[in-house]
Amino acid sequence: MGERELRRPAGRVLRITSLTNPIVKEVRGLALAKNRRASGRFLAEGLKLVTDAVDSGWPVRTLIHTGTVADEDRVAALAATTRARGGDIVIVNQAVLAKITRRDNPQTVVGVFDQRLLPLKEISPTGGAVWVALERVRDPGNLGTIIRTIDAVGANGVILVGETVDPFSIEAVRATMGSIFHVPLARAPAEDFAAWMSRWPGATVGTHLAATSDYRQAAYRDPVLLVMGPEQAGLSPTLAAACNTLVKIPMAGRADSLNLAVATGVMLFEIRRKNLAIDG
Numbered sequence: 027m028g029e030r031e032l033r034r035p036a037g038r039v040l041r042i043t044s045l046t047n048p049i050v051k052e053v054r055g056l057a058l059a060k061n062r063r064a065s066g067r068f069l070a071e072g073l074k075l076v077t078d079a080v081d082s083g084w085p086v087r088t089l090i091h092t093g094t095v096a097d098e099d100r101v102a103a104l105a106a107t108t109r110a111r112g113g114d115i116v117i118v119n120q121a122v123l124a125k126i127t128r129r130d131n132p133q134t135v136v137g138v139f140d141q142r143l144l145p146l147k148e149i150s151p152t153g154g155a156v157w158v159a160l161e162r163v164r165d166p167g168n169l170g171t172i173i174r175t176i177d178a179v180g181a182n183g184v185i186l187v188g189e190t191v192d193p194f195s196i197e198a199v200r201a202t203m204g205s206i207f208h209v210p211l212a213r214a215p216a217e218d219f220a221a222w223m224s225r226w227p228g229a230t231v232g233t234h235l236a237a238t239s240d241y242r243q244a245a246y247r248d249p250v251l252l253v254m255g256p257e258q259a260g261l262s263p264t265l266a267a268a269c270n271t272l273v274k275i276p277m278a279g280r281a282d283s284l285n286l287a288v289a290t291g292v293m294l295f296e297i298r299r300k301n302l303a304i305d306g
């Protein structure tokens with residue numbers, strides 16, 4: 027923690043029972059993409075997840091909890107750290123928390139965090155690196171699952187290409203199971219990404235149903251940039267042409283494709299198996 031952060035005034039402690047309180051409305055509003063865009067913030071739910079985030083260097087801007095939780099010591103420690111770093115503590119009742127999280131059985135702890143997105147120029151394709159580019163991914167569950175898989179396999183991060191679903195939506199964050207705090211995210215328009223990708227020093231591997239190479243036969247020259255297509259249309263001709271290898275995962279039955287997150291998982295474990303053992 028930096029000196030300036032140490033000197034930040036301690037956050038406030040507020041008790042709120044009204045469903046119409048402006049802070050409740052503001053935090054609840056983070057369920058909408060336009061409010062997340064305007065504020066640059068997002069919500070994450072659950073004591074373990076919020077604690078992990080803080081331990082990984084993500085300060086909580088507002089910590090909301092019900093006061094009467096099973097794990098009081100851990101919540102008290104989390105609240106103390108949050109306040110010391112200038113975040114506010116908001117103690118609410120179950121009804122308010124249900125309203126904020128739009129769930130009948132909400133988690134007892136919710137944190138508000140600042141979003142983090144890297145520009146492409148900050149990605150360095152060093153030895154052993156594996157980055158995943160997702161073109162126009164639409165489904166928050168797929169995106170969250172992919173972020174979680176990237177974390178599990180020890181890959182470096184994800185690049186969102188073109189118009190994609192918001193990685194900071196409640197659904198996407200839930201599906202990451204906390205990996206949103208451990209996996210760097212970048213975002214770029216398709217043209218910028220294609221130009222940047224042309225300078226990638228290792229393999230740029232696109233996955234395509236019309237590819238003739240089996241993904242198990244490909245050489246994944248280190249560092250690897252794996253490029254996945256959108257759920258509906260598949261990889262665009264522009265990005266397919268920009269990849270130096272296109273591969274297909276053979277399928278035995280009558281399914282015409284794999285789910286995007288499943289295909290990404292299969293590819294990542296194959297790339298890791300070939301290039302670097304995973305020590306669990």
Ligand SMILES: C[S@@+](CC[C@H](N)C(=O)[O-])C[C@H]1O[C@@H](n2cnc3c(N)ncnc32)[C@H](O)[C@@H]1O
Pocket residue numbers: 233234235253254255256257258259260261273274275276277283284285286289
């Ligand atoms: C649901 S699929 C898209 C299906 C789409 N109708 C198409 O024609 O590509 C989403 C993405 O997952 C990847 N994918 C899914 N199944 C695959 C397979 N068997 N081989 C290679 N990539 C696959 C590709 O990147 C694809 O763009």
